[in-house]
Amino acid sequence: MADTVTDALRPFALDLTNIRKVFFARQQAVEAISNVSLRIQEGEVVAVLGPSGCGKSTLLRILAGLDTDFTGTLDWGHVDGSTDKERLRSATVFQSDSTFPWLDARKNVLMGLSGLTLDRKTAAARADTYLNLVGLGAFQKSYPHELSGGMRQRVAIARALATEPLLLLMDEPLAALDSQTRLVMQQELLRIWAKTRSTVVYITHDIGEALTLADRIVVMTARPGRIKAIETVPFGADRNVIALRGEPEFGRLEVALWQLLADEVGQTLQQQELAS
Ligand SMILES: Nc1ncnc2c1ncn2[C@@H]1O[C@H](COP(=O)(O)OP(=O)(O)OP(=O)(O)O)[C@@H](O)[C@H]1O
Ligand SMILES: [Mg+2]
DSSP states (O other): OOOTTTGGGSOEEEEEEEEEEEEEETTEEEEEEEEEEEEEETTOEEEEEOOTTSSHHHHHHHHTTSOOOOEEEEEEOOSTTOSOOSOOOEEEEOSSOOOOTTSOHHHHHHHHHTTSOOOHHHHHHHHHHHHHHTTOGGGTTOOGGGSOHHHHHHHHHHHHHHTOOSEEEEESTTTTSOHHHHHHHHHHHHHHHHHHOOEEEEEOSOHHHHHHHOSEEEEEOSSSBOEEEEEEOOOOSSOOHHHHHTOHHHHHHHHHHHHHHHHHHHHHHHHHHHHO
């Protein structure tokens, strides 16, 4: 979690300047995101809110290095004081189910660790730790088809967290979970991030979730997605997901964010009506 007092002095994790992405499909150009500039500090949790189709997943794929066909610049910060400005070691949780169906839950997590130089014992301990942490300790041997959608998504979350990445990219990771498990997972994510101090970009449609987890919230416009507003979240590092909801400031920010989003959601619905 970021400490707002020292924010200005902290090194940045990544710096986005004028990111723009145009898709070409059926001889038509679709501008997905436009003019996105944002500097993200090391250890900061940035949530991204925006209407459906505004380019959130597109942006995340660019940050993950999965899409290099864009304009603008992505500048990586210095890691641990080194002069190495290569991209940060990242892990991504995708919006849709991304488990490997032919591997059980434990092997799914171990697969995520295969790119790291961990000895077998450490990798096994990591897999156990993170599967327990997402509440799937008893399902290590289960295959994805034997798990519910929410459980599969938790396997994908465990796989990403187990790599203990410097940059964690999450695309609506808790959307498939029931609301009680979601609250438990939010508390767990807060606890893990306080420990690992990962930099996190977290896409969600849930305003309350953004307020619960983030240091800053980026609100995007209807497509082409631009940054409409950036809200700093005033809650400290030691957050309780339930107690937070009783805070007057939580309610005030929830309304303010909804007001920022409402026009964009309306515009998106109009765009979709025109296209149909
Ligand atoms: N591979 C592609 N080819 C063509 N157009 C695409 C492709 N991927 C995304 N788009 C378009 O880019 C726009 C942004 O899509 P994106 O998936 O980034 O939206 P999103 O904000 O993640 O939406 P949601 O909240 O529904 O997940 C949409 O208009 C979509 O149709
Ligand atoms: Mg998406």
